[in-house]
Amino acid sequence: MHFDLKKDILPHVLGILVFYLIVLFYFSPAVFDGKIIFQYDILQWEGAAKEILDHRAETGEEALWTNRLFGGMPAYLVSFEVPGDITNFITKILTPGLPHPINSLFFGMIAMYILLLSFKVRPAFSVAAAIAFAFNTFHIISLDAGHNAKIWAICLIPLILAGIHLAFDGKKILGLALFAFGLLLQLKFNHLQITYYTVIIVLIYGLGRMLQSIRENGLPDFGKTMAILLIGLLIAVGGNLSRFLTVLEYGKYSTRGTTNLSSQEASQDGLDKDYAFNWSQGKLETLTLLVPNLYGPGSTKPFPKDPETERVLRSNNIDVAQVKDNIDYARKYWGDQPGTGGPIYGSAIMLFLFVLGILYAPKPYKGVFIAIALTGIILAWGKNLQGLNYFLFDYLPGYNKFRAVTMALSMSLFAIPLLGALGLEYLFRGQEEKQAIKSLGIAFGLTGGLALLFWLFAGAFSLRAPFDDNFPEWLVEALKEDRKAILKASAIKSFLLILAAAALIWAAVTQKIQTSILGIGLAILVTFDLWFINKLFLQEDDFQNNPSEQFFAKTPADESILRDQDYFRVLNINNPFNDARTSYYFNSVGGYHGAKIKRYQELIENALNPEIQDFIAKAQEGDFNWLGLNILNMLNTKYIMAGRAENAVFVNPEANGPAWFPQEIIPVQSNDEEMETLRNTDTKTKATVNDNEFSRVNSGSGMVTLSNYSPSKLEYEVQAEKGGLLVFSEIYYPKGWVATVNDQEVAIIRVNYLLRGIEVPDGNSTVKMSFEPGSYYNTKALVVIFQYLSVLLLLGSIVLTLRKSKGNGEA
Structure with a gap:
C-alpha cells in the first residue's frame, strides 16, 4: 500500500501534533505537574459519589443505589459502571498522556478535523476550524465549573456527523463504523441534553440530504443509507443499554417526571418553566460570538486596572476596599442572565469565515449549517423568545426535561466553524480573483464593520445591570464608563483579528502567499485569540495539587459525628439541598444533584423546608423542638450540623431509627x-x-x-x-x-x-x-458485546477503506 508521505500523511500528523501541543501547553500544570483543576461541580460529584466509589473499590461490585444524598436514590446518574466496559480504556488510547477531562478538547479537535476532511476541506483550512470548535470559551468555562461529561459529549458531535456524512457520500461501511463509534462514546458520557441537541443536528442534516435526494431522484439510496445508519444506532445503544434503560426508567420518577401532587402549579410532565429557562441568553447577547465582552467578561472575572469606578469612589471619600467585592460583582456582567461564567465565544475570525460560508459553500450544506447555527441561537434565547420556546417546551418530545437553555449554543459553536471552513475551501476552488475579493469585502464589512461600529458607538448601549439599583446614580455612571471601556477594547480586538484574517485570505487569493501559509496563519490567529481570552476563565490559580483533599478535609464537626458508628442521617442546615460535601462522610438528608427523586423534591418543597425553617426559628430562641420534626425524624436524622465547629453539631434524640x-x-x-x-x-x-x-x-x-x-x-x-x-x-x-x-x-x-x-x-x-x-442485570452482558462489535467494526472498516483506496489509486 503506497502513500505519498508529504501529501497523504505529513499534513495530518502536523495537524494532530498542533492539537496535542495546544492542549499540552495550555493545560501544562495538569500535564507536567499533575495538578487538578479546581472544579466545584466535580467536587460536589465526588462528595455524592463517595459511597459508590468506595464500595466499587472495596468489593469490585457496583453500588446501584446510594444512601448518601437526598435520603437515598439510584446511582445511575451519580457514578455508574458496567463490568467489562471498555470505553474508558478507549478514550485513554485515543488521547495518549492527556489526563481527564482536558483530553476531551484534544479529541474534539481531532473529531472536527475528521469531519472537515470528510467534507473534503483541505487539511490546512481544517486545523484552524478544529481549534476554534474545541477551544472555545464555552468549553473552557464548562471545564472550570466541572461539566466534564458535557464537554466530552459536545466534542463527539463532529465524529457522529462525520460517520453520517460519509455514509451518505458513498463510504457506507466507514460511515456506519464512525457513526456507531462516536455515538457509543457520546452515550457513555450520559449527557442527555447534549445528545438531544445532537439529534436535532442530525435531523436537520438528514432533512437536507433527503431534499437533495428528492431533487436528484436518489430516494432509494437515501433509504439504504438510513437503514445502514440504523444498524449503527442499534450498536451504539446496545453498547450503552444498561445506562440507557436505567436512566430511561429512572426519568419517570425523577424531577424530570410528572408531578404526584395535583396542587402543584407545575403539573405538567418535566421541569418547571421558570427553572428550565432561568438562564436564557439575551437576543443581543448572542453577538458575544463576535465581540466577546459585549456584556462584560463574566460575573467572577478580573476587571481592568485603575477603573473609573475606583477613581470616583476615592473622590467621594469612600474606602474602596470596603465595597470592592460588591463593586467588582456589579460591573463585570450586565446581561439578561442571573450571572455567567463568561461570554460564549469561538473566535470572531470564525464568524467572519461563517459569512464566507454563506456566500460560497455548496447550497445543500449552506442551508443545513445555517439552520443548525440559528436553531442553537433561538433555543438559547429561551424566555426571551417565549412564544416559540415555551411552545417547544410544552410540545417537543422530551425537551421539557432540560434546563440551562444557553447550552443550545453548542450547536451554533459546532456549525459556525464547520460552515466557515467550507466557505474558505470553496472560495479557493476555481473562483475568479475579482469576485473573490468582492466577496471577501462583503464578509469583512458585515463582521469587521459591525465590530468597528460597536467600538465607535459603545456608549449607545444602556450598560446597566440589575445590581445597579443598589448604588447611587453617580456610582452607576462610573460603572457604565468601566463597562464601556471593556466593550470598546473587546470590539477593537475583534476588528483587528478579522482584519488580519481578511488580509491573509486576500494575500492567498491574489497568490502572494500559498494556501498552506494561509492555513497556518489562520490557525495561529485563532489560537492566539482564544488562548488569551480563555486565560480569563481558567488560570494557573485554578490548578491545585489536590483540591478534594482541601475541600473534604475533616472539620471538628465531622470528627464529632464520625465517632458515632450507628446508622443515621445528617442534616447540614447551611444550604442543605445544594451541597454534597456532607455526603462525603455521611448519609445526608440533603445533597447536590440535578435529578432528585420527584417525591423527595415534593417533600422538600411542601414539608421538609417549612419544618427546617420552623425548627431553626425556634432553636434561635432556645427551643429545640425535636418532637416536632415529623419529617426529619422519619428520615432518621440523628444529627443537625449548623457549622464546622464541634459545638455546631446538635444531636436529635427523637430520630425514628432505621x-x-x-x-x-x-x-x-x-x-x-x-x-x-x-x-x-x-x-x-x-x-x-x-x-x-x-x-x-x-x-x-x-x-x-x-x-x-x-x-x-x-x-x-x-x-x-x-x-x-x-x-x-x-x-x-x-x-x-x-x-x-x-x-x-x-x-x-x-x-x-x-x-x-x-x-x-x-x-x-x-x-x-x-x-x-x-x-x-438483564443487559450488562449485551453492553460488552456491542462495545467490542463497535471497535471491531471501526478497525475493519478502516482496513477495507485503505484497501479500496489503494485499488482505486486514491489517496
Whole structure:
C-alpha cells in the first residue's frame, strides 16, 4: 500500500501534533505537574459519589443505589459502571498522556478535523476550524465549573456527523463504523441534553440530504443509507443499554417526571418553566460570538486596572476596599442572565469565515449549517423568545426535561466553524480573483464593520445591570464608563483579528502567499485569540495539587459525628439541598444533584423546608423542638450540623431509627391528602398508606435492628410481638428493590409518601432488602458485546477503506 508521505500523511500528523501541543501547553500544570483543576461541580460529584466509589473499590461490585444524598436514590446518574466496559480504556488510547477531562478538547479537535476532511476541506483550512470548535470559551468555562461529561459529549458531535456524512457520500461501511463509534462514546458520557441537541443536528442534516435526494431522484439510496445508519444506532445503544434503560426508567420518577401532587402549579410532565429557562441568553447577547465582552467578561472575572469606578469612589471619600467585592460583582456582567461564567465565544475570525460560508459553500450544506447555527441561537434565547420556546417546551418530545437553555449554543459553536471552513475551501476552488475579493469585502464589512461600529458607538448601549439599583446614580455612571471601556477594547480586538484574517485570505487569493501559509496563519490567529481570552476563565490559580483533599478535609464537626458508628442521617442546615460535601462522610438528608427523586423534591418543597425553617426559628430562641420534626425524624436524622465547629453539631434524640413499628395506620386517598396529613403526624407512632394504591395493612409492635448494611443491600433482625406494618427510614423506589422475610419475597409498599414498608409476621424474622434492577442485570452482558462489535467494526472498516483506496489509486 503506497502513500505519498508529504501529501497523504505529513499534513495530518502536523495537524494532530498542533492539537496535542495546544492542549499540552495550555493545560501544562495538569500535564507536567499533575495538578487538578479546581472544579466545584466535580467536587460536589465526588462528595455524592463517595459511597459508590468506595464500595466499587472495596468489593469490585457496583453500588446501584446510594444512601448518601437526598435520603437515598439510584446511582445511575451519580457514578455508574458496567463490568467489562471498555470505553474508558478507549478514550485513554485515543488521547495518549492527556489526563481527564482536558483530553476531551484534544479529541474534539481531532473529531472536527475528521469531519472537515470528510467534507473534503483541505487539511490546512481544517486545523484552524478544529481549534476554534474545541477551544472555545464555552468549553473552557464548562471545564472550570466541572461539566466534564458535557464537554466530552459536545466534542463527539463532529465524529457522529462525520460517520453520517460519509455514509451518505458513498463510504457506507466507514460511515456506519464512525457513526456507531462516536455515538457509543457520546452515550457513555450520559449527557442527555447534549445528545438531544445532537439529534436535532442530525435531523436537520438528514432533512437536507433527503431534499437533495428528492431533487436528484436518489430516494432509494437515501433509504439504504438510513437503514445502514440504523444498524449503527442499534450498536451504539446496545453498547450503552444498561445506562440507557436505567436512566430511561429512572426519568419517570425523577424531577424530570410528572408531578404526584395535583396542587402543584407545575403539573405538567418535566421541569418547571421558570427553572428550565432561568438562564436564557439575551437576543443581543448572542453577538458575544463576535465581540466577546459585549456584556462584560463574566460575573467572577478580573476587571481592568485603575477603573473609573475606583477613581470616583476615592473622590467621594469612600474606602474602596470596603465595597470592592460588591463593586467588582456589579460591573463585570450586565446581561439578561442571573450571572455567567463568561461570554460564549469561538473566535470572531470564525464568524467572519461563517459569512464566507454563506456566500460560497455548496447550497445543500449552506442551508443545513445555517439552520443548525440559528436553531442553537433561538433555543438559547429561551424566555426571551417565549412564544416559540415555551411552545417547544410544552410540545417537543422530551425537551421539557432540560434546563440551562444557553447550552443550545453548542450547536451554533459546532456549525459556525464547520460552515466557515467550507466557505474558505470553496472560495479557493476555481473562483475568479475579482469576485473573490468582492466577496471577501462583503464578509469583512458585515463582521469587521459591525465590530468597528460597536467600538465607535459603545456608549449607545444602556450598560446597566440589575445590581445597579443598589448604588447611587453617580456610582452607576462610573460603572457604565468601566463597562464601556471593556466593550470598546473587546470590539477593537475583534476588528483587528478579522482584519488580519481578511488580509491573509486576500494575500492567498491574489497568490502572494500559498494556501498552506494561509492555513497556518489562520490557525495561529485563532489560537492566539482564544488562548488569551480563555486565560480569563481558567488560570494557573485554578490548578491545585489536590483540591478534594482541601475541600473534604475533616472539620471538628465531622470528627464529632464520625465517632458515632450507628446508622443515621445528617442534616447540614447551611444550604442543605445544594451541597454534597456532607455526603462525603455521611448519609445526608440533603445533597447536590440535578435529578432528585420527584417525591423527595415534593417533600422538600411542601414539608421538609417549612419544618427546617420552623425548627431553626425556634432553636434561635432556645427551643429545640425535636418532637416536632415529623419529617426529619422519619428520615432518621440523628444529627443537625449548623457549622464546622464541634459545638455546631446538635444531636436529635427523637430520630425514628432505621426501622420501627407504627402504632396506628392512617389511610389516605390521594398524594395531596397524604402530604398534608404527614406534615401534622407523629411519624414514630403513626404512618400513612394510600388505600388507592396499596392493600390495607395492620399495625404491629416489636423491636428492629439493622444487622448488616451496604448501599444496595440491607438486613434487619425483627422481633415482632405482633405482626404488622414495619416502616423503614429508606426511600421508596418502585423499580428494583426486592424484600424478603425469612427468604420469602414480600411486597414493598409506599408509606409516609416516600418511605418503604413491608408486613412482617409474629415472632422473630430476618428481613433483607436488595436493589436488583432488571434494567441493569438483564443487559450488562449485551453492553460488552456491542462495545467490542463497535471497535471491531471501526478497525475493519478502516482496513477495507485503505484497501479500496489503494485499488482505486486514491489517496
